[in-house]
Amino acid sequence: MMAESTSFEPSPLGGNGDAEYHQPRPRKPTRIDLLKPQLSEETIVNRLKETSSGLSSGRTTPIPENAPPSVKASSSARRQIRAQQRQRxxxxxxxxxxxxxxxPSSDYRDFRGFFVLFWIGLAIMVITTMLRNLKENGYPLFIRQWELFTEKVWELAICDGAMVASTAVSLGLHKAINQKYFRWSGVGMAIQSLYQALWLLFWVTYPFIRDWSWTAQVFFTLHLLAIFMKMHSYAFYNGHLSETLRRLNDLDNPNNASKEEAYRYPHARTHLHEIPQSPSHEKTEDSEKVKLAQLRDDLAYELASPLGRVSYPENLTVYNYVDYVFCPTLCYELEYPRTASVRYMEVLYKTLAVFGCIFLLTVSTEEFILPVLDESAIRLNQTNSILDFILILSETIGQLLFPFMLAFLLVFLVIFEYILGAFAEITRFADRQFYADWWNSCDWLEFSREWNKPVHHFFRRHVYSASRGHMSRPLATTITFFISALAHELVMGCITRKFRGYGFIAMMLQMPIVMVQRSKWVRGRTLLNNVLFWCSMILGLAMVGWKMFLGNCVRLLLTFVCRCVRYMCLCEATLDVLPRTYFGKEDDTSPCDYSIRCEGRNLPMVDDTPLL
Structure with missing residues (x-):
């Protein structure tokens, strides 16, 4: 009777209709490895003991002690299955x-739902903004920056194409080197370096001469820097291969050829004392032959592509160069891994995503950044207290914290996820990992490695590794940051039209911050370092908005100082120390009538300089 009672299964057609309460319909879990616990061997043994010690269900016969091992194993397997599948x-x-x-100790990493929530939040922001504008102005959107996007757009397109096409000089140079008109080491490297310097100088100054809008100039400058790194990598890597081929050909006559070991560039983790030094001159005849054969193998291996289908100089073709220009990478290789085919729907999706992100970026700028900057400029011009001046600046930075963080995320997505992803799909470029989980960074060095992998690979290969053979790791790291800081200052100069050094200083300040974060008191505290990273990131992005109109703030501050000086009735000669250009026009107001003009707020205004 007990056995029969334990096997109660209610019929779904019962009269009371309560079958679903006794045996609810099971749901298939999405992550079985997380939801279904794994039974340990000890648990299974204990359950088997409980089963064997209790009453039999009639479905099995107890196994005698002297049963063969195969019978015991089969019985044990059946009991384990029943123990796992038995239901109460x-x-x-x-x-x-x-x-x-x-x-923090969880291995779960699938948080795609938050990515979806991010886009839903942006959609809600756009809809509410459009409804508010429709109610207040009668128009859903009012974009003041439209002229910035359309101004001289055809000139931008033509110059951008000419800029990219002008890098093909490197291909012609290496064809001449391959024809043995001259060598790379010496003449070829000098020609390429001189051409790169003149090329960079011309294309950087051209937008300033033509007075492009800051949006067109920033786009052109970013593309310019990317193409410059592409050209440098193509020229210097092929130059390295040309010298390698020359050495390999010279080994056909080993009596006159150099038999020095092939120079291996240091990797990121190589210490200075680990760099191979000059080999010993004590050689026997047998060891000479072995080393000569090893040298031939090393040089021949260097000339072949990573996949083994292309060798130098077979890569010196127009098709190979054009393919490299369109591939989303800054480091040249003879061959890249490719996907099987182009997914045109994926290309269409990423193209639409690019324009969608630009639209969201424009709306967020119009609604949450430009009004804050405009209002702050007016309030700063009207303030009469140094405390109010500081409070207004602090309030402005606080209001720009979230909008600039949102702008940064949108720019990151449009470049590294959609633009590079679209070009990768078009060229069938298989390596799509253009970034890593930079949001988990604990210091700025880790962030620089993770958030922009193409640039990180270029600097590690062509700047850091090239410097490590001649200097220590900290000095090579400092030089790498120095060159990167110059590039950041160039971009900031294109936005503000003034080179004040803010981008350079902000970039170089990361070095002492990294030293503090890697000290013994802070190192290893992952959560604390990640919090500090995000705080500095958000605050730094908001400071960018303040730095964009810092020149106006300086003039406003000087105006405020002049008011204070006049209010204290200092002599007119003291006022002559300050340049008149800060006030927009000549001002012959005497100290005596300043209080009268102050009451009417009829004060000299600063120049009407646009904030963006």
Whole structure:
């Protein structure tokens, strides 16, 4: 009777209709490895003991002690399966030792739902903005920056194409080197370096001469820097291969050829004392032959592509160069891994995403950045207290924290996820990891490695590794940051039309911050370092908005100082120390009538300089 009672299964057609309460319909879990606990061997053994010690269900016969091992194994397997599949009458919850998804020790990494929530939030922001504008102005959107996007757009397109096409000089140079008109080491490197310097100088100054809008100039400058790095990598890597081929050909006559070991460039983790030094001159005849054969193998291996289908100089073709220009990478290789085919729907999706992100970026700028800057400029011009001046600046930075963080995320997505992804799909470029989980960074060095992998690979290969053979790691790292800081200052100069050094200083300040974060008091505290990273990131992005109109703030501050000086009735000669250009026009107001003009707020205004 007990055995019959334990096998109660209610019929779904019962008259009371309560079958679903006794045996609810199971749901298929999406992550079985997380939701279904794994039974340990000890648990299974204990359950088997409990089963063997209790009453038999009639489905098995106890195994005698002297049964063969095969029979015992089969019986044990059946009992394990029954122990795992046995269900109770009332549904039970199995509780095991496990952590939550957000626990630092959790291995769960699938948070795509938050990515979807991010886009839903942006959609809600756009809809509410359009409804508010429709109610207040009668138009859903009012974009003041439209002229910035359309001004001289055809000139921008033509110059951008000419800029890219002008890098093909490197291909002609290496064809001449391959024809043995001259060598790379010496003449070829000098020609390429001189051409790169003149090329960079011309294309950087051209937008300033033509007075382009800051949006067109920033786009052109970013593309210019990317193409410059592409050209440098193509020229210097092929130059390295040309010298390697020359050495390999010279080994056909080993009596006159150099037999020095092939120079291996240091990697990121190579210490200075680990760099191979000059080999010993004590050589026997047998060791000479072995080293000569090894040298031939090393040089021949260097001339072949990573996939083994292309060798230098077979890569010196127009098709190979054009393909490299369109590939989303800054480091040249003879061959890249490719996907099987182009997914045209994916190209269409990423293209639409690019324009969608630009639209969202424009709306967020119009609604949450430009009004704050305009209002702050007016309030700063009207303030009469140094405390109010500081409070207005602090309030402005606080209001720009979230908008600039949103702008940064949109720019990151449009470049590294959609533009590079679209070009990767068009060229069938298989390596799509253009960034890593930079949001988990604990210091700025880790962030620089993770958030922009193409640029990181270029600097590690052509700047850091090239410098490590001649200097220590800290000095090579400083030089790498120095060159990167110059590039950041160039971009900031294109936005503000003034080179004040803000981008350079902000970039170089990362070095002492990294030293503090890697000290013994802070190092290893992952959560604290990540919090500090995000705080500095958000605050730094908001400071960018303040730096964009810092020149106006300086003039406003000087205006405020002049008011204070006049209010204290200092002599007119003291006022002559300050340049009149800060006030927009000559001002012959005497100290005596300043209080009268102050009451009417009829004060000299600063120049009407646009903030963006």
């Amino acid at each position: 009458i009332f549904p039970t919850i199995e509780y095991v030792d496990r952590v939550s998804h957000f626990d």
